[in-house]
Amino acid sequence: MERVYSQSGDRIETRLPVEVRRYGPFTRANHWLTAACLILLLISGLGFFHPSLYFLTGLFGGGQTARMIHPWIGVALFASFFLLFCRMVRLNLPAREDADWLANPREVLTGREEKLPELGKYNAGQKLVFWAMSMLIVVLIATGLMMWEQYFGGVVSIETRRIATIVHSIAAVLIICTWIIHVYAAFWTRGTISAMTRGTVTGGWAWRHHRKWLRELARLDRTGPAE
Secondary structure: OOOOOOOOOOEEOOOOOOEEEOOOHHHHHHHHHHHHHHHHHHHHHHHHHOHHHHHHHHHHOOHHHHHHHHHHHHHHHHHHHHHHHHHHOHHHOOOHHHHHHHOOHHHHHHOOHHHOOOOOOOOHHHHHHHHHHHHHHHHHHHHHHHHOHHHHOOOOOHHHHHHHHHHHHHHHHHHHHHHHHHHHHHHHOOOOHHHHHOOEEEHHHHHHHOHHHHHHHHHHHHHOOOO
16 A cells, blocks of 8 residues: 655655655646646737737737736736645745755756755755746736736726836746746756656656655655654
8 A cells, every 4th residue: 555655745656666756646737737827928928028929919819818818817827826835835945955056056067966965855946946936926916916907997006007017027027037947957857857747756866866855755654654
């Protein structure tokens, strides 16, 4: 019988070759829903960003339709990411080893991770992406509501809406850059994609990249889950 060794569902699978469960079905579905909302917002938002990109609104049935559904997708993104944030925030809090990881970019980029401190479930780079996404999504939803004339036109002044539009555009560019870094890092670190597709990584991957996390799972395997 299979046992779950942590509240998040992480566990070492009792099979050969060794696999480690990194994400459960709900977390993976939550992640891909958030990603889908972000991509739809990116495409529709770029259509409003510059006249040369207006053709992108055709993917949503035209400019009026895109303008109507864009803010609703934004609300869906905020709700979806909030669930993800609640599940992952504790694991993304700063740890002592994060400073050493950031101070040794050469070892990180060349893959010499044996010279770095053992890491928990997330490294400092992943944590920075998490907190950047969190802050930028809050900025985007706040400014987006200020720009939503249909529901908030009588509450927000024209001057405030203009400022919100500028801030919203800057935050959108920054979150696109953060998303690109996130995707690139996922492909660059071989074996990472399977964590969000199948939910598992190999034992070797966990040992190489997140040894402290693997040790904690192994300890729980010996002692059983805490009450």
